[in-house]
Amino acid sequence: xxxxxxxxxxHSHDHDHSDLSETELRVRALETIxxxxxxxxxxxxxxxxxxxxxxxxxxxxxxxxxRAWSDPEYRARLLHDGSAAIGExxxxxxxxxxxxxxxxxxxxxNMVVCTLCSCYPWPVLGLPPVWYKSAPYRSRAVRDPRGVLxxxxxxxxxxxxxxxxxxxxxIRYLVxxxxxxxxxxxxxxxxxxxxxxxxxxxxxxxxxPHEVA
Amino acid sequence: MDGAHDMGGVAGFGAINPEPNEPVxxxxxxxxxxxxxxxxxxxxxxxxxxxxxxxxxxxxxxxLGRSYYQIWLVGLERLMLERDLLRPGEIEAGRIFxxxxxxxxxxxxxxxxxxxxxxGPTEREAIAPARFKVGDRVRAKDIHPxxxxxxxxxxxxxxxxxxxxxxxxxxxxxxxxxxxxxPHWLYTVAFNGKELWSDAPDASVQxxxxxxxxxxxxxxxx
Numbered sequence: 153x154x155x156x157x158x159x160x161x162x163h164s165h166d167h168d169h170s171d172l173s174e175t176e177l178r179v180r181a182l183e184t185i186x187x188x189x190x191x192x193x194x195x196x197x198x199x200x201x202x203x204x205x206x207x208x209x210x211x212x213x214x215x216x217x218x219r220a221w222s223d224p225e226y227r228a229r230l231l232h233d234g235s236a237a238i239g240e241x242x243x244x245x246x247x248x249x250x251x252x253x254x255x256x257x258x259x260x261x262n263m264v265v266c267t268l269c270s271c272y273p274w275p276v277l278g279l280p281p282v283w284y285k286s287a288p289y290r291s292r293a294v295r296d297p298r299g300v301l302x303x304x305x306x307x308x309x310x311x312x313x314x315x316x317x318x319x320x321x322x323i324r325y326l327v328x329x330x331x332x333x334x335x336x337x338x339x340x341x342x343x344x345x346x347x348x349x350x351x352x353x354x355x356x357x358x359x360x361p362h363e364v365a
Numbered sequence: 366m367d368g369a370h371d372m373g374g375v376a377g378f379g380a381i382n383p384e385p386n387e388p389v390x391x392x393x394x395x396x397x398x399x400x401x402x403x404x405x406x407x408x409x410x411x412x413x414x415x416x417x418x419x420x421x422x423x424x425x426x427x428x429l430g431r432s433y434y435q436i437w438l439v440g441l442e443r444l445m446l447e448r449d450l451l452r453p454g455e456i457e458a459g460r461i462f463x464x465x466x467x468x469x470x471x472x473x474x475x476x477x478x479x480x481x482x483x484x485g486p487t488e489r490e491a492i493a494p495a496r497f498k499v500g501d502r503v504r505a506k507d508i509h510p511x512x513x514x515x516x517x518x519x520x521x522x523x524x525x526x527x528x529x530x531x532x533x534x535x536x537x538x539x540x541x542x543x544x545x546x547x548p549h550w551l552y553t554v555a556f557n558g559k560e561l562w563s564d565a566p567d568a569s570v571q572x573x574x575x576x577x578x579x580x581x582x583x584x585x586x587x
Contacts, residue, residue, distance in 0.1 A: 175438070178438065179394040182441075183401060185456065185459070186405065189450075189465035191405060191465070192472070193471060196471075196476070197397065197401065200403050200404060203481065204389060205390070248484065267517050268372075269417055270433070279399075281384070282384060283381050283383040283384070287372055290372040295558075295561075296567065298570070316571070316572040317573055318573065319575070320517060323553070350383075
């Protein structure tokens with residue numbers, strides 16, 4: 153990414169400057185002004201974008217979960233001090249300074265939300281998807297989490313309690329899903345392929361072995 | 366503030382509609398708005414609570430009518446306007462009106478990785494013992510400050526149980542107004558769904574918030 157100056161060339165259809173939305177024009181103007189004022193280094197913007205588009209994402213969290221499934225001592229450390237154990241795998245920093253890992257069990261399912269804005273454990277999950285930041289999810293997760301889960305296509309066992317974690321402070325929550333049956337002897341690498349982003353938010357479950365065969 | 370951002374339990378927003386295989390950003394301007402916001406925190410000198418308040422402190426129709434990164438954009442503009450880092454009309458004109466106000470530092474490309482990795486921890490050394498202990502019943506106060514707060518409306522007035530003591534953390538209500546970090550003990554307080562929503566469809570639900578000590582009051586033992 154070299155900046156926005158030529159991004160109309162990226163469109164294969166007939167956009168030109170006159171078609172740009174007010175917001176697009178505003179952001180372009182703002183970047184130009186802040187660069188001219190000497191407040192931002194345009195190369196730093198490119199690094200920030202590249203970091204969250206290509207380096208930091210739910211694949212990180214999947215590695216953490218796969219390690220916890222494979223190594224009982226690691227799992228114990230992870231549940232005791234999330235940030236420290238996650239740091240062992242090299243993931244740390246902004247929006248993950250104080251991570252608490254909550255474990256799904258047959259009797260409790262965990263779901264994470266931020267009703268006030270969009271708090272999310274960036275180092276392990278990357279930037280949140282639109283639905284996580286949206287009014288429908290933020291409003292309903294704390295009131296009808298079972299219905300929310302159903303909307304994601306999952307029917308939770310009626311005997312399983314639901315715990316919703318509203319991220320109202322700087323603690324960030326990561327769900328440790330249950331390891332799917334039929335994965336005995338799998339390597340961490342194979343296990344990580346089962347771990348979906350949504351299973352670490354609590355709006356989904358890991359894939360089943362036959363789904364990645 | 367009791368704003369549109371405080372959405373827990375509000376009815377009528379409809380279906381969630383997750384997007385399959387969603388990209389990290391949906392437009393080039395989102396990438397740039399995101400990066401500008403992160404990059405300007407260093408020269409701007411504001412903190413995360415000031416940023417949150419700049420985004421949420423707007424009429425409900427304005428907050429609800431903008432997309433996520435559009436809210437970030439207006440929040441960023443406001444923070445800069447308040448500090449004369451941006452002058453009214455400069456964006457519309459697409460040029461600088463006056464020599465730029467001086468800044469103490471800017472974020473260079475070479476510093477991005479270490480800056481992100483350092484993050485912004487909010488835990489501070491305790492200056493007093495914690496008032497509550499795990500297992501205590503506490504009531505979330507029925508407060509309605511006009512300024513920034515992180516106690517959601519749906520919890521106010523309700524009784525929950527202290528489940529975890531998270532340490533002493535920067536107090537957003539103070540930090541957002543520039544009145545200092547004023548760290549307080551932070552607790553994870555769990556509420557029964559039936560306590561929060563008497564008509565809740567599901568009695569098996571527990572909801573927790575992370576609440577600073579000033580948000581909570583003791584509930585006398587029965």
